[in-house]
Amino acid sequence: MLSILGFSMIAVFMYLIMSKRLSALVAIMLVPIIFGVIGGFFTELGPMMQEGVEGIASTAIMILFAILYFGIMIDSGLFDPLISKILKIVKGDPLKIVVGTAILSMTVALDGDGTTTYIITVSALLPLYKRLGMNKIILATVAMLSMGVMNMTPWGGASAMAMASLNLDASELFLPMIPVMGFGLIWVLVVAFILGKGERKRLGVVEIQHSHTNSEANSELAATTVSRDYRRPKLVWFNFILTIVLMASLIIDFMSLTILFMIAFAIALLVNYPDLKDQQDRIAVHSKNALAVVSIVIAAGIFTGIMSGTKMIDAMAITLVSFIPESFGPFLPVIVAFASAPFTFFMSNNAFYFGVLPIIAQAADAYGISAAEIGRASLIGQPIHVLSPLVAAAHLLIGLVGTDFGDLQRFAVKWALGTVTVMTIAAIILGVI
Template sequence: MLSILGFLMIAAFMYLIMSKRLSAMIALILVPIVFAAIAGFGTDVGKMMMDGVKSIAQTGIMLIFGILYFGIMIDAGLFDPLVSRTMKAVKGDPVKIVIGTALLALVVSLDGDGSTTYMIVVAAMLPLYKKLQMNPLVLTGVTMLAGGVMNITPWGGPTARAMSALHLDASSLFTPMIPTMAVGALWVILVAYILGRSERKRLGLNEAALSEIELEAIAMQAATTEVLDYKRPRLIWINLGLTIALMVGLITGFMPLTVLFMVAFALALMINYPSLEQQKERISAHAGNALNVAAMVFAAGIFTGILSGTKMVDAMAQTLVAMVPEALGPHLPVITAITSMPFTFFMSNDAYYFGILPLITQAAAAYGIDPAVMGRASLLGQPVHLLSPLVPSTYLLVGLAGVNFGDHQRFTLKWAIGTTLVMLATAIVIGVVHF
C-alpha cells in the first residue's frame, strides 16, 4: 500500500508541476502532506517535515550565501574577461554560443559542485542568450547535461556514496569510467551543436546577419555592464584569488561547504564594497533570487522528509527490486544502469546509493557480478537525476536563467536519457559494465 501511495504521490506531483497547475514550491509542500494523511500519518507529519527541513538546511544556507557571493563577483566584474573572450570566440553564432556553453560547463564542472557551475556558466552566458534572443532553455539544458557527466568524478556526491556503500576505492570504481565520461562529454558537445543549429534556424540568421551580430556580441559585457559604478576592475586579481581559494576549499574539504561560502561572501562584500550603504544595496539586489531558491530548497526538504518518514521510499525500492525476474539476473548491471534513471529521479542519492544499490549488488553477487561493475552502472543515471525536483541545485539553475522548472524538465529530459544511454553503450563496449 505504501509503495502504491508513493508512486501515486510522485505521479501527482509531476503532473501538477508539468501541467503548471501548481508551482513546484507549492506542490513540494502540499502534495506530500495530502498523501501522508491518506496513508494514516497525519499526527506524525509535522515531525517528518521538520526532519526533512533539518536534513537539507545546510544545503539551503549554502545556496543562499553562494548566490550572494557570486552575485557580488558578477557585480564587481570578475567574469567580464571570461565573458568577453567567450563572446569573441563564439562571434555571435548560435551554434558556437551553445558549444561554448557546453565546453565552459564541462570545464567548470570539474570542481564537482553543481551550484558553483550553474552560477558561473549562467552569469557568463545568459547576457549573450538574451542579446541574441536565444531560448534560455538551451542554456539550462546544455549546462545540466555537462554537469550530469562530470558529476561522476570521485569528489562528486554520487561516486563518493557508491564507494562508501560498496566499500570500494576510486581506482576500482571511477578510473575505468574515465573513457565513458569522455564519450559522454563528446555527446554533450554534439547535443550542443544540434541545439545550436536549431536556434540558428529558428532565429533565421544568415551570414550577413551573423556578421552584424558578431560586432554587437564582441561589445557585449557581463550582466551588470550597465551598472559601471559597481565594477571593481582594480580588484579583479584579488577577487580571482578569493574565488580560487574558495574552489580549493570546496575540493579539499578544508571547511564545511556552508561555512566556506559564508566566509567568502563576507570577505568579498567587505573588500569590494566597504561602505555600509553599498553593502546593503548589493545584498538587497540579490536577496530576491536567494530567497526564491532557498524557499524551494526547504520545500523540497518537506517532500523528502515525508517520503522517508512514511517509509514510502523503502516500499517503492522493494517493489522495484522485486519486479526484476530471476532470468534477468545475469544482466543486472545493464538493468541497474537503466533503472538508475527513474530511481535517482524519484528519490535522493542517499536513498538510492545507501538503500537500493547494496540490495541490488547483493543480488548480483549470486551471479558472480563484481560489486565494482554494479557501482559503475549505478552512476550512469546521473544526467537524469539532476532533473529531479529533489535536487536543490536545479532550482538555482532555473532561477538564475529565469525559466520555468517544468519547461526545463520537458526540454532536457530526452537529451539526458540520451546521455545515459550513450555512456551505457560505451561502458559495455569497453567492458567496464557487463551486458
C-alpha cells in the same frame, strides 16, 4: 497498503505540478501531509517533518551562499576579461567563434543559473554570429550543452534536489562527479569544434574590425546584465584567485561546503562592495534566484521526512524490486543514467528527484547499490533536461537567439545524447557508478 498510498501520493504530486494546478513549492509540502493523514499518521507527522527539514538544512544553506557568491562574481565583472579575450581571439573565424562560445558558456555557467549563462553568452557573441551569417541555432546548442553539464553542480538545482531527496551531502554526491563532468565538458568542446568546422567550411574566414564588434557586444552585455556601476575591474585578479582557492577547497574537502561558501561570500561582498548600501543592493538582486532554489529544497524536507517516517518509501521499494528482473539489478545505475534523460525531459526536475529517485534508490539498496551511486547516475541526464520546454531558461534562450524551439531540439538532441553517453561511459570507467 503503504505501497499503494505512496505511489498514489507520487502520482498526485506529479500530476499537480505537471498540470500546473499547484506550484512545486506548495505541492511538495501539502501533498505528503494530506496522504500522511490519510494513512493514519496525523499525530506523528510533526516530528517526521522536523527531522526531514533538519536533514537538508545544511544543503539549503550551502546553495543559498553559492548562488549569492557567483552572483557577486558576475556583478563585479570577473568574466569580463574572458569575454573581451574571446572576442579578440575569435575575430572572423567561425570555428574559433563556436569554440569560444563553448568556453564562455562553460565559465559563466559556474553559477548554475541558466538564465545568467544564456544572457551573458548570447549578448556577448550574437553580434558576431549575425555579422558573419552564422547559424544561430549553433550558438543556442553549444550554450545549452555547456549548461547541461554545469547544471550538475550542487548549486545548479539537480544536485541540490538529489541531495535533498536522498539525504546526501555534496562530498558524497558531487565530488566524485567532477572528473565525469570534465569528460562532459571535453565532449562539448569536441562538438563545438565539429560544428565550428562546418560553419568555417560553409562561410570561410571573414575579416572584420575587432573594435566595432567588441564594442557592440559589450554594449549589449552591459544593457542586459548589470549596471557598470557595480563592475570592479581593479579587483578581477583578487576575485579570480578567491574563486580558484574556493574551487580547490571544494575538491580537497577539508571543510564543509556550506562553511566554505559562507566565508567566500562574506569576503567577496566585503572586498568588492564595502559600502553597506551596495551590499544590500547586490544581495537583493540575487535573492530572487536564491529564494526560488532554496525554498524548494527546504520544503522537500517535509516530503522526504514523511516518506521516510511513514515507511512508505520502503514499501514502494519492495514493490518496485519485485518487478525488476534479478539479472538487471547490478546494472541499475547505468539504467538510471540513461533513463534520467527522458524522465527529466518529460517531467520537471522537482517531480523526478523528489518523486521518482527516492523510490529507485531504495530499490537499488536491495542489490547492494548505494543511494549516492544512484544519485550520481541520476544527474547524467541533465544535458537532455535543459532541452525540455519545462525549463524556463530555455524559453529565454529561444527569445534571445530568435529561433524556434522545435528546430533547436531537433538540432541539439543528438549532441545532448552524446554528452549523456560520454559521461555515462566515463562514470563507469572511473568507478563513479
